[in-house]
Amino acid sequence: MEERKFYITTPIYYVNDRPHIGHAYTTIACDIMARFMRIDGAQVKFLTGTDEHGQKVEQSAAKNNTTPQEWADTNSQHFHDLLAALNITNDDFIRTTEERHKQGAQAFWKAIEKNGYIYKDSYSGWYSVRDEAYYQEAELIDGKAPTGADVEWVEEPSYFFKLSAFQDALLEFYEENPAFIAPEGRKNEVLSFVKGGLKDLSVSRTTFKWGIPVPGDEEHVMYVWLDALTNYITALGYPFKTDFWPASIHIVGKDILRFHAVYWPAFLMAAGVELPKRIFAHGWWTNEGQKISKSLGNVIDPFALAEEFGIDQVRYFLMREIPFGNDGDFSREKLIGRVNSELANNIGNLAQRVLSMINKNCGGVLKKNGFHEIDKKLLSFAFVHADKIRNEIVYHQHFSRALELIGQIASRANEYVDATEPWKLKKEDPERMETVLYTLAECLRRIGLLLQPFTPQAADKLLNQLAVAQEQRLFHMIGAGNALKPGTELPAPEGIFPRFEEE
Ligand code: MSP
Numbered sequence: 001m002e003e004r005k006f007y008i009t010t011p012i013y014y015v016n017d018r019p020h021i022g023h024a025y026t027t028i029a030c031d032i033m034a035r036f037m038r039i040d041g042a043q044v045k046f047l048t049g050t051d052e053h054g055q056k057v058e059q060s061a062a063k064n065n066t067t068p069q070e071w072a073d074t075n076s077q078h079f080h081d082l083l084a085a086l087n088i089t090n091d092d093f094i095r096t097t098e099e100r101h102k103q104g105a106q107a108f109w110k111a112i113e114k115n116g117y118i119y120k121d122s123y124s125g126w127y128s129v130r131d132e133a134y135y136q137e138a139e140l141i142d143g144k145a146p147t148g149a150d151v152e153w154v155e156e157p158s159y160f161f162k163l164s165a166f167q168d169a170l171l172e173f174y175e176e177n178p179a180f181i182a183p184e185g186r187k188n189e190v191l192s193f194v195k196g197g198l199k200d201l202s203v204s205r206t207t208f209k210w211g212i213p214v215p216g217d218e219e220h221v222m223y224v225w226l227d228a229l230t231n232y233i234t235a236l237g238y239p240f241k242t243d244f245w246p247a248s249i250h251i252v253g254k255d256i257l258r259f260h261a262v263y264w265p266a267f268l269m270a271a272g273v274e275l276p277k278r279i280f281a282h283g284w285w286t287n288e289g290q291k292i293s294k295s296l297g298n299v300i301d302p303f304a305l306a307e308e309f310g311i312d313q314v315r316y317f318l319m320r321e322i323p324f325g326n327d328g329d330f331s332r333e334k335l336i337g338r339v340n341s342e343l344a345n346n347i348g349n350l351a352q353r354v355l356s357m358i359n360k361n362c363g364g365v366l367k368k369n370g371f372h373e374i375d376k377k378l379l380s381f382a383f384v385h386a387d388k389i390r391n392e393i394v395y396h397q398h399f400s401r402a403l404e405l406i407g408q409i410a411s412r413a414n415e416y417v418d419a420t421e422p423w424k425l426k427k428e429d430p431e432r433m434e435t436v437l438y439t440l441a442e443c444l445r446r447i448g449l450l451l452q453p454f455t456p457q458a459a460d461k462l463l464n465q466l467a468v469a470q471e472q473r474l475f476h477m478i479g480a481g482n483a484l485k486p487g488t489e490l491p492a493p494e495g496i497f498p499r500f501e502e503e
Helices: 021-039 055-063 068-085 099-114 163-176 184-195 224-229 254-271 302-309 311-321 332-361 373-396 399-420 422-428 430-451 456-465
Strands: 005-009 043-051 092-095 118-128 133-135 152-161 217-222 249-253 279-282 285-287 328-330
Touching (some): 021 043, 021 249, 021 285, 021 311, 055 068, 068 302, 092 099, 099 118, 099 224, 099 254, 152 254, 163 184, 217 224, 249 254, 302 311, 302 332, 311 332, 332 430, 373 430, 399 422, 399 430, 422 430
Parallel strands (some): 005 043
Antiparallel strands (some): 118 133, 118 152
């Protein structure tokens, strides 16, 4: 994934409903990745958007006494608004009802058809509107989909995609590209699914209208997943332009891995388009131990969360609490615990102490009079950790580990404060105090650089307080070559991570 062009995508979200924490989670993870790659010097394209066709959206529009288009407009706007509420830096937002998408999706269909992978027949079998997925009789559990969703019997004329023709090619591809599916455990699920045999896939519907017409046969609309998956290339301008393709990474939830790691690559092979580099499937959140569902009334509103706790705080918690790829549980108590102990007490307090001592004891000016061994040790600890952090993010998307490592740098710096006792040095050895505070400020600069993707507002504040110029904030500038310059005057300090006090 080390190419200088970096293309990252979120799933496009169904507009049958409002955004919830699951959507926020995927989007924040992508934003962190995108922001990191930007400071790592890559040319980044970050895409998100909304999935607006299909029976589910049609039905929810009807339930709300409106047209599918109006319903899509209203709900797509909510997803769009969420981006600002979470400080997301996407470069584009695609809606599948846009002309650019419809035309691209039809061109993609035609490419597959021209290569001989689409044929007409009829489908009879089970379909789940909630999952927008077909199920085999044998997959059903007590008459429901394995996801617990209701299924209905469907019988209609349908076009089919020759998925069965791609079983060997897919297995070979997974074999040759071991980093294609992550995490490892999920990869095995996909492998056994494909090894179990692939049946041809119904890719058109005739019993409702809300979709992209099949080129040349307007009685049919395209299956919503074929329509939706092509967004990743239609947003780039397919079939005319595909700059940035292949995607460096598609980040998705575990529930939709099969669509991305099996169907999507097969469609692309059929159309003669290159395959994405990597699919990462993250886990699911529960709320205080319970499955999140509208019927239980425990859906977590990401707007309200960011409003109450702060954008950076929510971003931090979601990325820190569970290793990316695992399931995890949300609770207010855990969120407040991490905000207070890890952000406020560890990092925030360090910044506050150091910057106010520089302000009070050094007239706000950085001074340095020769390093002791302990100073060099602290700075090299931060330097070596920075590389580990980069690896965790770039190669493993292990965001929680990256944050844990950033926290370790701050803990180390706090221990250094306790060991050097700069407040005592004020009288005993003011020159030594200056160097100690300089060392800490330089360590904070490194922490600030590393925090940028995760908590962009606080990182910006911290780097401003250290008078680090905007163009001095790239990852490769973490080392001594770009260290803070003695003689630099720092602005008045202000807190970066306030404590959260429950009312
Ligand atoms: N429209 C499809 C994706 C098409 S991509 C070509 C879709 N949309 S969705 O709105 O239902 O879900 C989007 C994402 O939200 C999925 O990645 C899903 O895993 C994620 N989540 C939904 N609930 C979640 C949790 N409770 N926890 C974490 N993520 C969850 O699927």
